[in-house]
Amino acid sequence: MLTNNRESKENNYYLAGFWMRFWAYLVDLIVIGSIDRLLVKSIFRLLGISLENTGMFSPIAITTALVFYGYFVLMTKFTGQTIGKMVFGLKVISLKEAKRTWGMILIRELIGRYISTTISILYVIIAFTSKKQGLHDLFADTTVVREENKKQLLQPAL
Numbered sequence: 001m002l003t004n005n006r007e008s009k010e011n012n013y014y015l016a017g018f019w020m021r022f023w024a025y026l027v028d029l030i031v032i033g034s035i036d037r038l039l040v041k042s043i044f045r046l047l048g049i050s051l052e053n054t055g056m057f058s059p060i061a062i063t064t065a066l067v068f069y070g071y072f073v074l075m076t077k078f079t080g081q082t083i084g085k086m087v088f089g090l091k092v093i094s095l096k097e098a099k100r101t102w103g104m105i106l107i108r109e110l111i112g113r114y115i116s117t118t119i120s121i122l123y124v125i126i127a128f129t130s131k132k133q134g135l136h137d138l139f140a141d142t143t144v145v146r147e148e149n150k151k152q153l154l155q156p157a158l
Contacts, residue, residue: 004157013145016090018127021144022146025123027084032071036064072109076101089147093133096141112136114136 013111016024040063041116044051053060075082077100080091092108093098126134131143 013093014147014148015132016088016144017132018124020088020090020146021126021132022123024082024084024088024090026084028071031083032068033078035067036069040064040067067150069110071115073105075156076100077105085144090144091147092142092144094140094142099124100142108136108140108142112139 014140019082040060041051044060044063049059050059051060055061061153067092072082076092079086080100082092092100093127094104112134122135125138126132131137133143
């Protein structure tokens with residue numbers, strides 16, 4: 001679908017590079033951290049559940065992981081964007097299918113993101129692949145593009 005590392009001749013999509021995606025991800029981490037602090041911790045305190053993170057299977061660790069992965073899965077499935085991507089005008093697209101499927105999103109956002117967040121340096125792959133894909137994109141045959149009005153791209157600037 002995408003023919004080179006800058007623009008698709010078919011769709012006039014501009015690929016989102018490493019730095020744009022990095023800043024969008026930081027915004028997403030702020031949103032997720034806010035949800036955890038405002039909602040999750042408040043509910044835990046209200047219910048008298050310990051906030052102590054005693055390991056991978058503590059209630060707070062499980063809940064924050066569900067919020068983290070749930071945020072990325074649901075936002076990407078239903079809008080093609082997270083809030084961070086919306087702020088920077090980015091969108092996840094499939095390289096093989098017309099629309100995003102549950103299988104594709106689950107592979108991208110659960111399996112791929114788990115590996116990428118476990119070994120953070122793997123995010124740098126985005127800078128070196130021709131379609132600006134991270135490991136999670138490679139697993140799911142997706143990429144992230146800049147969302148711009150196609151008519152603007154086709155018409156000369158006035």
